[in-house]
Amino acid sequence: MSDWDAELEDEEAGAVIRTVARQLKLWREAAGLTQAEFGALIGYGEELVSSVERRRRIPRPEYLDAADEALRAEGRISAMKTDLEEVRYPKKVRDLKKLEAEATELCAYNNTVVHGLLQTEEYARVGLQARRPVFTSEELEQRIAARMARQEIISETSPWPVFSFVQCESTLRRPLGGKMVMRRQLERLLEVTKLPHVDLQVLPLGLEENAGLDGSFRLLRLNDGTTVGHLEVQHISRVITNPKEVQLLEMRYGIIRAQALSPRESSARIEKVLGET
Structure with missing residues (x-):
């Protein structure tokens, strides 16, 4: 559109x-x-x-x-x-933005790319340009604008919701856009780790056990006390409200967090990868 x-x-x-x-x-x-x-x-x-x-x-x-x-x-x-x-933004983007605005806590695990709320504009552009069939130039700019607009929710002046991100180490090492794009993206992640209401953890590649192999997902705890899940794969965006399915995602996320490095260790790992880039 x-x-x-x-x-x-x-x-x-x-x-x-x-x-x-x-x-x-x-x-x-x-x-x-x-x-x-x-x-x-x-x-x-x-x-x-x-x-x-x-x-x-x-x-x-x-x-x-x-x-x-x-x-x-x-x-x-x-x-x-x-x-x-x-x-002006696609409906699935608006729907997700509304859910994020209603959340008191947002948890997200990503094993393919850096989470959209944490992406730099350059990194987001590279990812969206890789889409097939390709977006028109107008569609591309619209999608980038929508993604950047969603990031307003995560800032020093807005302590809610509380954020928990777990990034598979592969997302830090996948050189999307080349070295300079990745350097700026890693620097952005380090900036985010300094926010008091954000926990950012890295799931190491060297683990022999990994509870996140089934793919990326999100959990949003809403103002009314309920929790919903969100899955996005290829062109499909799905909100999960079934309590049993949400419970499975919560259990899985708990294991992933336990397997991941602590926030302090994760910052050190990001700095290490940045130094190698």
Whole structure:
């Protein structure tokens, strides 16, 4: 989905897009302008204006600002940028971001790549560019922006949720993007280890026993006391709410944490790998 294209099967986004499109059409008609006249006034073609009003395209922020000025809406149209900001991202990204926002604790094990909340923009770009079939340039920038936006949740000024990350050592040694990209990524991990509400552990490659061979997963403990799991593989993103399945993931995560190095030992291991890079 590009910045302009509407994802028609996304009901949540559809409701927002319908409201914005209806308001834009009402403002235009109230001004006595045809679609062609309005398009010429704001610097866009008649076809695009029509597509926006028929909900086939999502208006970009600059489109709304131009419409606001041309129709003398005094900020009422520009204010709709906030409503559209979230629905520009794919639904599975929005859903995950909502879950993370409701969590009091987030636990994650990764054995393929560095967790998305910990990635630098360069590292994220390399991973997304490797996808097949490839993303268009607009889709790529949208996905990167979405991933970086999710990282707002992990900062010094926001002590909640509490984070527990376990990274398989393979993710530290896999040279995605080359040495400089990996150096900056490892430096980012060391920065995160200094946050008081974050525990970052490394699961060593040299272990003879490894409870994380079945793949990456997450656990989110929510405000209401419940815990949900999250699995993502290939193009499938699945939230797990069945208590028995969640219990299995909790048990597995406990074993993985026990097998991993302590947070202090993990920082030393990251520094060691950084020195070798």
